[in-house]
Every structure is written in C-alpha cells, then in structure tokens.
Amino acid sequence: MKKIMLSVIAVMCLAGFSSLSFAEDMGKMKGDMKGMKDMKGDMSGVMMKDGKMMMMKDGKMMGPMENEMTMSNGTKTMMDGKMMMKDGKEMRMKEGQMMMKDGKMMESDKGMMGEMGK
Numbered sequence: 001m002k003k004i005m006l007s008v009i010a011v012m013c014l015a016g017f018s019s020l021s022f023a024e025d026m027g028k029m030k031g032d033m034k035g036m037k038d039m040k041g042d043m044s045g046v047m048m049k050d051g052k053m054m055m056m057k058d059g060k061m062m063g064p065m066e067n068e069m070t071m072s073n074g075t076k077t078m079m080d081g082k083m084m085m086k087d088g089k090e091m092r093m094k095e096g097q098m099m100m101k102d103g104k105m106m107e108s109d110k111g112m113m114g115e116m117g118k
Contacts, residue, residue: 042100043056043058043059043098043100044056044057044058044100044101045071045098045099045100045101046065046069046077046093046098046099047061047096047097047098047099048081048093048094048095048096048097048098049061049095049096050095051095052064052065053065053077053078053079053080053081053093056098064079065077065079066079067079071099071100071101071102071103072101072102072103073086073102073103074086074103075099075103077093077099081093083099
C-alpha cells in the first residue's frame with residue numbers, strides 16, 4: 001500500500017513539475033510574440049519595391065520616397081536606391097531590400113541582413 005501511495009505521489013509531483021515548465025515555456029513564447037508585434041512598430045525606413053524607393057512607417061508602405069534620407073548611422077539613401085555610407089562607400093539597394101531608420105538592412109520576410117557602415 002505504501003509503495004502504491006509513494007508511486008502516486010511521485011507521478012503527481014512529476015506531472016506538476018512538467019506542467020510548471022510548460023507554463024513557463026508558454027509565458028516565454030508569449031513574450032517573444034509580443035516582441036515580434038512591437039518590432040513591426042519599429043519597421044520604419046525605406047524599401048526598394050518594383051524598382052522604386054518606397055517609404056515605410058510602422059511596417060506599412062506609405063508611398064514613394066520624395067527626398068533623400070540620412071539614417072541615424074549616417075548612411076544616406078537616395079530616391080534611385082543608391083546608398084552612401086558614412087565612410088563614403090556606395091551601394092545600390094536591390095528589389096525587396098529595406099533600410100531601417102537606424103541604418104540596418106533587411107530583406108523583406110527574411111530578417112536582418114546586417115548594419116551598413118560598420
């Protein structure tokens with residue numbers, strides 16, 4: 001009888017620990033998802049779309065780029081897609097590439113490519 005009681009207690013303890021771990025994992029996942037949603041609000045900059053430079057604000061296309069922009073890291077982006085890094089190096093944006101206001105480059109739907117000018 002004692003063995004059965006100890007076995008039942010052991011199973012209940014294990015079940016309790018695994019559900020606690022599961023709850024912690026779900027909490028972390030919710031936090032990660034919130035971070036993903038917050039990231040969309042930070043998605044402001046420019047994007048090359050259909051051969052034209054487009055303005056992005058909070059993850060939404062706002063319309064064609066009308067003036068050159070200087071990003072916070074010193075990179076200048078021109079209306080034709082040319083980029084001039086702070087150190088003088090020139091590059092041209094390709095279709096689907098985005099430059100955030102902080103100068104970080106992204107491929108649409110692929111995540112960060114890296115920071116320009118470093």
